[in-house]
Amino acid sequence: MKAKSESKNQEITKPIDVWELRLYVAGQTSKSIAAFANLKKICKENLKGKYSIEVIDLLKNPQLAKGDQILAIPTLVRKLPQPIKKIVGDLSNTERVLVGLDVRPRN
Amino acid sequence: MDMAQGKGNSKSFVARLEKSPTGMKGLDEITDGGLPKGRPTLVCGAAGCGKTLFAMEFLVRGATRYNEPGVFMSFEETAEELTNNVASLGFDLNHLCTSKRLLIDHVRVERSEIEETGEYDLEGLFIRLEYAINSIGAKRVALDTVESLFAGLPNPLILRAELRRLFRWLKDKGMTAIITGEKGDNGLTRHGLEEYVSDCVIFLDHRVTDQQSTRRLRIVKYRGSTHGRNEYPFLIASEGISVLPITSIGLNHPVSTQRISSGIPRLDTMLGGKGYYRGSTILISGTAGTGKTSTAASFLDAACRRGERCIFFPFEESEAQIIRNMRSVGIDLEPWVKKGLLKFHAERPSVYGLETHLVTMHKLISEFKPGSVVIDPITNLISVGNPIDIKSMLIRLIDFLKMNQITAMFTTLTAAGGPLEQSEVGISSLADAWLLLRDIEIGGERNRGLYILKSRGMAHSNQIREFMLTDKGIDLLDVYVGPSGVLTGSARLSQEAREKGTELAYQQEIELKKLNLESKRTALEAQIAALHAELEAGTAEMKKLVEREKERQRRFLEERKGIALMRNADKKTDKGRR
Numbered sequence: 001m002k003a004k005s006e007s008k009n010q011e012i013t014k015p016i017d018v019w020e021l022r023l024y025v026a027g028q029t030s031k032s033i034a035a036f037a038n039l040k041k042i043c044k045e046n047l048k049g050k051y052s053i054e055v056i057d058l059l060k061n062p063q064l065a066k067g068d069q070i071l072a073i074p075t076l077v078r079k080l081p082q083p084i085k086k087i088v089g090d091l092s093n094t095e096r097v098l099v100g101l102d103v104r105p106r107n
Numbered sequence: 108m109d110m111a112q113g114k115g116n117s118k119s120f121v122a123r124l125e126k127s128p129t130g131m132k133g134l135d136e137i138t139d140g141g142l143p144k145g146r147p148t149l150v151c152g153a154a155g156c157g158k159t160l161f162a163m164e165f166l167v168r169g170a171t172r173y174n175e176p177g178v179f180m181s182f183e184e185t186a187e188e189l190t191n192n193v194a195s196l197g198f199d200l201n202h203l204c205t206s207k208r209l210l211i212d213h214v215r216v217e218r219s220e221i222e223e224t225g226e227y228d229l230e231g232l233f234i235r236l237e238y239a240i241n242s243i244g245a246k247r248v249a250l251d252t253v254e255s256l257f258a259g260l261p262n263p264l265i266l267r268a269e270l271r272r273l274f275r276w277l278k279d280k281g282m283t284a285i286i287t288g289e290k291g292d293n294g295l296t297r298h299g300l301e302e303y304v305s306d307c308v309i310f311l312d313h314r315v316t317d318q319q320s321t322r323r324l325r326i327v328k329y330r331g332s333t334h335g336r337n338e339y340p341f342l343i344a345s346e347g348i349s350v351l352p353i354t355s356i357g358l359n360h361p362v363s364t365q366r367i368s369s370g371i372p373r374l375d376t377m378l379g380g381k382g383y384y385r386g387s388t389i390l391i392s393g394t395a396g397t398g399k400t401s402t403a404a405s406f407l408d409a410a411c412r413r414g415e416r417c418i419f420f421p422f423e424e425s426e427a428q429i430i431r432n433m434r435s436v437g438i439d440l441e442p443w444v445k446k447g448l449l450k451f452h453a454e455r456p457s458v459y460g461l462e463t464h465l466v467t468m469h470k471l472i473s474e475f476k477p478g479s480v481v482i483d484p485i486t487n488l489i490s491v492g493n494p495i496d497i498k499s500m501l502i503r504l505i506d507f508l509k510m511n512q513i514t515a516m517f518t519t520l521t522a523a524g525g526p527l528e529q530s531e532v533g534i535s536s537l538a539d540a541w542l543l544l545r546d547i548e549i550g551g552e553r554n555r556g557l558y559i560l561k562s563r564g565m566a567h568s569n570q571i572r573e574f575m576l577t578d579k580g581i582d583l584l585d586v587y588v589g590p591s592g593v594l595t596g597s598a599r600l601s602q603e604a605r606e607k608g609t610e611l612a613y614q615q616e617i618e619l620k621k622l623n624l625e626s627k628r629t630a631l632e633a634q635i636a637a638l639h640a641e642l643e644a645g646t647a648e649m650k651k652l653v654e655r656e657k658e659r660q661r662r663f664l665e666e667r668k669g670i671a672l673m674r675n676a677d678k679k680t681d682k683g684r685r
Contacts, residue, residue: 024231026230026231026234029230031225031226031227031228034225035225058230058231058234058235059234062234062235062237062238063238065231065234065235065238066212066235069214069215069216070231070235071214071216071229071231071232071235071256071260072227072228072229072230072231072232072260073227073228073229073230073231073234074227075227075231083220084220085220085222086220086221086222087221087222087223087224088221088222088223088224088227088260088261089223089224089225089226089227090224090225090226090227091224091225092224092225092226093224093225096222096223096224097222097224099222100222100224
């Protein structure tokens, strides 16, 4: 697993066309609303035109929690590019979101 | 004690804690009915102590026996791994899952994939669990091991708060839950889960002493219920966990009055003429080389002859070696093995711990269903456990055998010089019959002696017999008991020869006297005959004399007639004369 993700990490330098993002929430909680707002803002500023966001409300579709191994709410899942990345929390720390999404390299 | 009382008075308590039976052998006895219904129970212990299995068995029993479906939320193993792991215990998880009585949800948390960027909660886990519970109508839940979330998710403060909420939530939903936790350095669990789960805490222990492992279980606390407070050994046996509360097993075995032969006719005679009781426990103790294995082998031989199945558990010799050795004393066990009546299970005691030995025996006995079982010798188990453990293991084994009416024979080696009437592992009080084999040293010889130390429920001989291993089997002989003491072997033979000599001389003397008497009698009889003859002769002479006299008189008369005739005397003359 580890070796695989390392090799993928090296591919980040290549230009990425699509960022497929999925945000898991559970109802309209303040954390969820904040997370969604933060995410939209970050994407607009950093991934202009290269992203798609899907919001999944687990209260409506509880069966979907299993697929992406969701425990924490809210959780942002980067489906593409591979490998899958998860960012939990309300995404209030923009720097960490960008690092977590591998948009910006870790210092 | 108080457990039984609690049971008896159950109706008198209004708000008595409801229990959810675990279905695990012995555990429901200790917990007085099971785990607290609708509440979480913490099961903790070090790695490999059987936590996962405990949780899984609780769900499987619930699903199969008590009509309570269960959700198994695994934070460590995948559904496939779990299924494979418990398949050996006969749990078919796939079947239970497809029939909607069990749901396995594998929760994978990969630290490397997760980044924390602010406030979060575990609502996702709640939703997932609730979805799982609702989809099969679960009544039981297992979380194994929820603590691994601490490794996978950042911010332990949030986690603690969320776990506390989770346990509360499970309680509110009325789920009987098992939460497993890894043993920590300072507390029962690494992350102090025991602070949150306060209703029932069970501690599992896998202890290794002298390189042998024993599993133990202890109920640390059980709020609102009486429970056994001891440490109980438990096994992961072929059919799951079985806790064996030695103290609570009742003595209510069925008993048989049927008698079975010991394989040694003379020994049967000593045992009230009929042999052992079926289903009894026979202990054979003796010093090295006194014929314990041979006695056991003749017992098995006799059992097989009756068409009974038997298992021989030798701890010292291999099957082939026993067969060869027993053949030299005229006991051929091989045909019984070939016929499938006799099964050998030879293992060094040190291959595994006591518990595993017990499990193996349990399993073999349950499968093979023998009428008799021999363990030779139980003293070898000392190398894998201390006497207390061995005793408790043997008690459990004996109880199991007695419940199944299986006659058991244990041999035990008495250390040379030690007290003879003491079995090394102290199980003599458990044995129904106890034969003691001892060597008797007389006249530079070592001979074997056998006597019955006890035999419950039958009149038995109090005599020592000399125990002979002949090429036609075991023979018991009377020992010489005379003025010069107890003699065996050649001393007995020579004493017997000596006695025979004296006897012979005595006999000859009598014979001689008889002859003398005979000749005397002949002589006397001859004398009597002679006297008889004399008497006879005398009588004959007398007779002749009488006859002669008669003749003489007749002649005289005739002569007188003649004279008268000559004188011409006639009637007239006669008349004239007158």
